[in-house]
Amino acid sequence: MGKKLRKFLTAFVAALGLVILICSSQFTSAKAATNYTTDDLLCGMSIAQKNYGTGSNINLTLDWNTENLANDLQNGDTWTIQLPEILKVTKPGTSIPLTDKDTGETIGTAVVNADNTITVTFTNVDGKTDYSGQLQIGNAIGVGKGYIIGDNDVQIGNQNDNMTIVNPELDFSKKGVLGEDENGDAIITWSVLLNRNSVNMANLVANETINPDQTFIPDSINVYTARWSESRPGIYYKQDPVTGYTVTPNEEDITDHFSITDFPKDDQFYVVTFQTRINDQDNVNSNSVYKNNATFNWGNGGTGNNSSSNDDKASASVRPGSNSGSGSGNNITGSVILTKKNTGDENMFIEGATYNLYKAGSTTPINDQPLVTDENGIANVYNLPVGKYSMKEVKAPNDEYLLSDKIYDFEITNDKLAIMIPVDNYKSEVLDDSFLVELQKFDSSNMTKVVPNAEYTLYDANGTEIETNVTDENGMISIEGLKPGKYYFKETKAPNGYELNNEPIEFTITDSDASVNYIKTSETTVMKAILPNLAITTMATKATLLNLATITVA
Missing domain, CATH: 2.60.40.10 (Immunoglobulins)
Structure with missing residues (x-):
């Protein structure tokens, strides 16, 4: 083989090796995925609907772009966003498509994780750095730890926005009170408190379920605006009756469920009341618990990445008494429900009044714990044996009321096990210099x-x-x-x-x-x-x- 031919072959083999080396190097680079962190792509953030209850979902938008990346995006690259502790992942596993702002094409998927992070995986990028867009999360993140009531700064990476937390209470609650209709039949009046914190709840839907042991009473649904007392914490006032809402189905057609929609205002605190009749009237005094459940949905009504949907629930139960079923009467027990209202204002319930329970003729309390009226003005005692009793207020609800010295006597009998005691505040006195x-x-x-x-x-x-x-x-x-x-x-x-x-x-x-x-x-x-x-x-x-x-x- 000639010298020239040997030199040519040597150069050719060397060049071929270089090409193979370069191709191999490029192939290896394409296979290696890059894991980006929060600030590598995050360029802005915003929190919509600034006022949130502690049970609300946070409507979070994250702005991102690839301008500051040193390398082109490749399929398989990931981006992990660390959320602060003031935000909490409430629905881990929620998946959100990631779209490019310019083309509208889906280029990856974001997944909300239980460890309070969001992981974005890029699956449809063609090796360039000029991608950008918004990641909108409407129903998978809630309020976490370390918040204060009022304005809170929320910082994700180097970006921040603020949100207001408005009262560490439930957004929804409900209560049932046992009573009698004009025929003496046992009925339950249910009170449902909606949007207790008066935050923005667009398109709110209240869904009520009627349990099989009860029958809905037609024309009993009423909706009122409500407000919390400024001077009496925990007390709410039913105000004006609301019109224009929609009940589905119509009240005369309600059997086991109904929904209420079209509330006039998104940020209004409402009280919904309705009544059910207990089906088994002969065993109302037995050891039964009558329940009612409700679910709530609200959101901005958008679609796709612009959607924001929220849900919550509330339940309540009424226990009129208990019956062992022995038939001898020795083990029959009953209950007493005391409801404290303000005289002259039937819609004002008084929380925080403390009562003691006594056997007739005795001055020694038989209750183990103080009986304190709740937010609906109710204090109740269950499992009372047949006999005569009395209740007396031992501590006024607050400084605006004087302690009542009135004694409320009642009797539990085999024929009357559920006792209702309506109580008015005892007398008035000027106790405020405002x-x-x-x-x-x-x-x-x-x-x-x-x-x-x-x-x-x-x-x-x-x-x-x-x-x-x-x-x-x-x-x-x-x-x-x-x-x-x-x-x-x-x-x-x-x-x-x-x-x-x-x-x-x-x-x-x-x-x-x-x-x-x-x-x-x-x-x-x-x-x-x-x-x-x-x-x-x-x-x-x-x-x-x-x-x-x-x-x-x-």
Whole structure:
């Protein structure tokens, strides 16, 4: 073989080896997947619907792109996103398609994991770095640990947004109360509290199940708006009846279930009440438990990655008593249910009143634990043997009520094992020094003509601004919650056709009692104050007459 031929073959073999080496190197690089971490692709985040209850799902959107990657994406690459402890995975295994923003093509899958991470696996990328998009998670992440009631900063990697946690209570709850209808039949009134934290629950659906041992009573469904008491924690008020909601099926067709939809407002606290009749009336006093279950769904109604769906549930049970079934009567036991309401307001239930249970004629309590009324004003005792008893309040619910000395006597008999005791608060007393102040503005040239749209700011004695209001169509401004002390109003914006008068209107709130008087002067301002926060049992109201100051408006 010639020298030239040997050199050619040597060079050819060397080049072939280089090609094989390069191809082999490229093949090996394509097979090796890269595991990216949170900040490698994350470029932004947002939390929709800022106010959340502790049981709500968090509507989370993660913005991502590949601009900062050193290498092109390859099929098999993964991206692990670490969630903070303030967020909690509630539905591990939830799978979400990952799409490219520009093409709309699905290029991978995100899976929510039980270890509080999200893993994205890229399965349809063609070796480039200009991918971007949004990962939207609407129903797999909830509120975790370390939150505070109020505003919370949520940080994922180097990105952050805020959310507000609004009350560490359930979003839904329910209660059943045993009673009798006009025929003496045992019925149960169920109260369902919806959206207790008044968060945004779009398209809320309440689904009620009627157990086989009960029959729904037609025309018994009522829906009310509700609010929590500001001065009495745990107490809620049923307010206005709601119309316009939809019951499916119609009430006369309800057998074992129904749904309520089309609630007027997404962020309103509602109370739903309905009644069922116990089917086996002859054994109401037996050892039975009557149950009711409900489920709830809500969400933004979107589709695909824009969807946000949430679900929750609540249940309640009523136990009217127990019966061993021996037939001798020696082991028959009953129950007593005490319900405490506010006199003059049947919708106001009083929580936190403590009662003791006594055998008739005894002053020694027989209850092992204090009997404290719950959020629905109810305290109950089960498994009471046949006999005579009494209940007495031993601790008032709070400082706004006086302790009642009334004794409630009742008897458990073979014929009457379930006892209902309605209790009203005993008497009223002014126990709060919080005042309501009203200002009314008149035209100085015509004292029968009120002046609307005048803006006044209220200041305390130190000149600290408290509140700014505008007179209504009756020339009135009302401000609640003032304590005894010195204050002054100042007009900060005159209505059309009037000149601004910035002379202060000084007044003093004192603790002295007086009748409510309507003071009318030759000037333009009338002021009065009342003491509104009473433990109400009568319509009588105490009030305080203020030292008045007036102004003249040209």
